[in-house]
Amino acid sequence: MIIINRKIIEEILTHGLNELPIEACGYLAGKNNRVYKYFPMKNIDNSKDHFSLDPQEQFEVLRQAGTSGFHLLAIYHTHPETPARPSEEDINLAYDSEISYVIASVQTHDVKSYKIQEGKVIPEKLIIED
Amino acid sequence: MKLLINGKTEPLKQTCISVSELLQVKNVEHPEAVSVQVNKEFVSRTDFDSTLLNDNDEVDFLYFMGGGTY
Numbered sequence A: 001m002i003i004i005n006r007k008i009i010e011e012i013l014t015h016g017l018n019e020l021p022i023e024a025c026g027y028l029a030g031k032n033n034r035v036y037k038y039f040p041m042k043n044i045d046n047s048k049d050h051f052s053l054d055p056q057e058q059f060e061v062l063r064q065a066g067t068s069g070f071h072l073l074a075i076y077h078t079h080p081e082t083p084a085r086p087s088e089e090d091i092n093l094a095y096d097s098e099i100s101y102v103i104a105s106v107q108t109h110d111v112k113s114y115k116i117q118e119g120k121v122i123p124e125k126l127i128i129e130d
Numbered sequence B: 001m002k003l004l005i006n007g008k009t010e011p012l013k014q015t016c017i018s019v020s021e022l023l024q025v026k027n028v029e030h031p032e033a034v035s036v037q038v039n040k041e042f043v044s045r046t047d048f049d050s051t052l053l054n055d056n057d058e059v060d061f062l063y064f065m066g067g068g069t070y
Helices: A006-019 A057-067 A088-092 B017-023
Strands: A002-005 A025-031 A034-042 A048-053 A072-078 A100-107 A111-117 A121-122 A126-129 B001-003 B006-011 B034-038 B041-043 B058-063 B066-068
Touching: A002 A006, A002 A100, A006 A025, A006 A034, A006 A072, A006 A100, A006 A111, A006 A126, A025 A057, A034 A057, A034 A072, A057 A072, A057 B034, A057 B058, A088 B066, A111 A126, B017 B034, B017 B058
Parallel strands: A002 A034, A002 A126, A072 A100, B001 B058
Antiparallel strands: A025 A034, A025 A072, A048 B066, A100 A111, A111 A121, B001 B006, B034 B041, B034 B058
């Protein structure tokens, strides 16, 4: 389960809209399954079909989250034209079995969360709080 | 020895440990997909075996994060 404030959900979707036509991405940080902070990040693939985080920026966000007492709970990315579910590439590149994979569809404004473990996609309950 | 791992101080029973060995201790499932910084400096994957950690070193590791639409 992951709990995300509606304002952060809206910020993710706005990030996705602002980055069109490319995919937007970033980390969500918090504790006890609750997201408190969102970190929009650079898609170094600069692509409408792919995304990769910049490792240097990943470490900077890890440290920023840590100084606030938060952990990296989720990675988010947007699908500009497809539904909010993991693609084959998302699954193949999901090496971290503990983090949540939040996917936002810019087309439908749907946002969903998953765990991906050993190639298996496990839908995760996403609670959006007002 | 003590290490600061991803921002958290952790005691280890080992007195000497390499980056590769630490990733094993931390049950990292895909070390080939992990980026590591020791004291804020990147360690090349080819140096994971030979890079030995010192007491109170700051070690951060993160999985590659990427994906796609299809």
